[in-house]
Amino acid sequence: MNQVGRKNPAGVLTGVRRVFARRTLAQREAIAGYLLLLPFLGGLAVFRFYGFFYNVWLSFMDAGAFGAPKFTGLDNYRKLISDSQVWLSLGNTLKFAAIAVPGVVVVSLLLAVLMQYRFRGESVFRAIVFLPAVCLPTALILVFAWMFQTQYGVVNAAIQAIGGDPVSWLGSSAGVTTVVSLLVIYLSFSVPTIILYAGMQDISPDLYEAATLDGAGPINRFFTITLPLLSPSLFFVIITTAIGTLKLFDVVYVLVPPIDQSVSLNYAFTLVYYYFYVGFVTIGGRGYAAAISLFLLLIIMVVSGILLRMQRRLVHYGEDG
Template sequence: MTNTFTLRLRSAEQGTSRGTPWLVSLRWRQASVGYFFLVPLFAGLIVFRFYAFGYNVWLSFTKAGAFGPPRFIGLDNYRRLLSDSQAVIALYNTVKFAAIAVPGVVVVSLLCALLMQYRFRGETAFRAIVFLPAVCLPTAIILVFGWLFQTQYGLVNAAIHAIGATPISWFGNETSVTVVVSIIFVYLSFSVPAIILYAGMQDIPTDVYEAAMLDGAGAMRRFFSITLPLLTPSLFFVILTTTIGTFKLFDAVYLLLPPVEHSVSTNYGMTLVYYYYYLAFFDTGQRGYAAAVSLFLLVLILAASIFLLRLQHRFVHYGEDG
């Protein structure tokens, strides 16, 4: 019995050893096809991500103009950044828009998610309207808002004039520019967060609401004691992504406000991304300094993200925490 088992084991080993080169060749051919299809992805990451980021970091330590090679100047760009009044204005506007637009997106998306919980006439049309900004071109939406808030012929000022009030120069002072840009950003950004919050509400067990109703809890009490605490993971994700989005705000300011050299009103809405764009593509002798501004924005986004990630332990309640 033992001899038979030994012979079978040896024959299996010999067959495996004879088939190993063929199996290895087959597996290598199969893997090489997969690697071939991954080459464009990795090439794009290397060229447009890693190399571009490394070159931008190196460029921030140089003085680079439109022509000629960059000249290394050390930390001069960062020293200039600390005393640049225009950069301070851009930072102030960026933080201001984040402080206004992030709560606006959270409130609007939460209200829309709550309404989508109920069944009513026109429910399908309402959901289509909620998701409309996510599928429309942002440029088209911004231009429509620019037409609505146009000083002389806009519909908003026409409505204000119709009720006997004085029309507002929406792009002529800091407050009105802040209002218009914040409204546009909220409208462009609330669709996907509303879907995320709606999906989060679907994961809340219905028996929790039923138990609360048996205890006599009203709608408001159920919302603040059950819905909001159990929705905090989705709310945190919405707050984090929206905050990052506001720090990268550019298109509304670029499309609605005149260039920096043509009007001082741009200062009312200039963000760090817009300031970087102006330095890199208009004032072409400032490409090195523009790279320093972009890295400062990166540090700002990282700091805000780390702050929110540390803060989540205080108000985010996950299901396993009990």
């Protein structure tokens, strides 16, 4: 048995070599490429495709923490339509997206323009711009939570120093919206800034020189040359930031702890947070949580579809003339 066990691997390797020997160089390279992709494709099939279709199946079930799921048809979706917490979470999610997405675009565009200029301390400025992308998000969220703390936060200390009253930043709707939106903008602007800066490098300097000779000032050149030719990069930043904000979870989870379902948590509840709460905190909500996640997928598809429709009118590609 030991001798047979030792000969089998050699026989298999010999067979593989014969198969490869009969192939052309292009065929051997293609086979090798597919073999190298197999681990990735296996992980994609198990953790993406299987997970998605299992989630769809689970949304039609009454699935608790114990026992086999029971088929309930569309009950989870009927419950979703009548659940006020779902619509509260959707409203908060869209509100954060409506503030954070334009904020990220404006901040990243401004910083990308500033990165075009050469000045003393330029390398330090670029390092500061990219800092949020390399820092731990949880650490930055905790820093913001300390800064906006009602009793000993530095923001309220500054307000009191100029004669104002302290603000309950995490105890009111406006306060939570302000802090969450600022935090999302700060965590999200670094990579879009690099993308927009790279897009600006592809714009020919000859266009700016010609516009300058025609008497166009810096602002005129920005709106007539930079923005139109940068629109593909801007569109990519907008759609990726919008999708990321609609999936907002970590900021709310760390910033507003779920203590006794406080009022502050209702101000910050997002759809992903509500999915987490129903699916992993409560008992017996896995099926309903799956329905909530598919509802979020529908929202993301609708928003993406609207943005893609707008692309035809707002995005300018140089080759289109």
